[in-house]
Amino acid sequence: MMLSQLNLYHYRNYDQVDISFSKGIQLLTGKNAQGKTNILEAILYLSTTRSHRTKDDQDLIRKGSDAFFMKGMILKENRKEDIRITVNEKGKNLFIYGNPINKVSDFIGEFNAVMFCPDDMMLFNASPRVRRRFVDMELSKVSKKYTITLTKAQKLLKERNSYLKQDSVDDTFLEVVTDQLIDASVIVMKQRFFFLKKLLAKCQTFYEKLTQDDTMLDIEYISCVEFDENEEELKKRLKLRYQKSLQRDKFMKQTTHGIHKEDFIFKLNDQDLNSYASQGQKRSVLLAMKIGMVYMIEEIIHEYPVLLLDDVFSELDETRKMKLLTFLPESVQIFITTTDQLELKDIECKRDVCVYHVDHGTIQRCEGGNAHG
């Protein structure tokens, strides 16, 4: 799939944007703080309904305005899709072809984008919450069932916690909600486990290609019980875990174990990647993971997602730059931001490139930028 048109209104430092994109590489050039990342953020927002930089949608509204609007025209194998999002002080509204979409899970997946940005490096030393958010975000792109079950589990968790906060806890209600939470948790855990296993295999392949290094990568799935592929067995283990921690949960007035506490530790040669790997190795693992995601999405929906690479070239040596661009299929639309026009020369020998100049909240296509199209 590709993004053929983007319209923004009162978004970040943009007053109004009406821009068309082509297939191949879309190179967004410009000095610092002009709005390059804001464009990638908007494209990702159309995919996930979330910003990668802020939790508060209000931050995305242009200063001095009270709402923003964005529209993307998506070209898929056999159809066009018109997706729109508006955000005002009351909240967010989603539309597909002008029809309001009430559930986020019905919107996510219409347009798929995978992003790499320098801040992603924080994934390895951030809190488990950040890694869970990463897994949840990536998994929701490929599984509606995951998004729906996770939302259900989060609601049940909230409900269980509110029972635990009551002065006298009703054990019958607590047991009912705990059983429902366990049922949803089993599905979430299974999906997380198999997603990470698949992602790891892809990540290993691309890491080797990118670095010519066959270092073993691993992702350790840390949960409150040992994972078992058999649902009934997993349910039994979770039930036992919840029974054992019931008194503690009552004392703490919250659920102390479960999918909301899980973590995923990235490893290199059996060592924690965060403390063992060099910056370059971490960057390459992340890139390999994002490329792995591009292929995983294609395997599931039979279309490549759009790839967003924010400031990726300043972080890579020449060989890795070239490799990155050559092992992605030509049909993948790739948006790259850069402050360095010279990098264009390297890219042009490989792919179709359209160049856009970003300056003070305006974006313009540079004529003659399409080297091979």
Ligand SMILES: Nc1ncnc2c1ncn2[C@@H]1O[C@H](COP(=O)(O)OP(=O)(O)OP(=O)(O)O)[C@@H](O)[C@H]1O
């Ligand atoms: N809500 C907002 N309203 C108006 N301007 C905003 C808003 N949010 C961010 N900005 C402005 O957007 C600019 C940052 O844009 P962006 O992060 O896209 O820069 P960039 O071109 O990617 O820069 P760099 O190359 O340094 O990464 C800043 O000048 C910032 O003040």
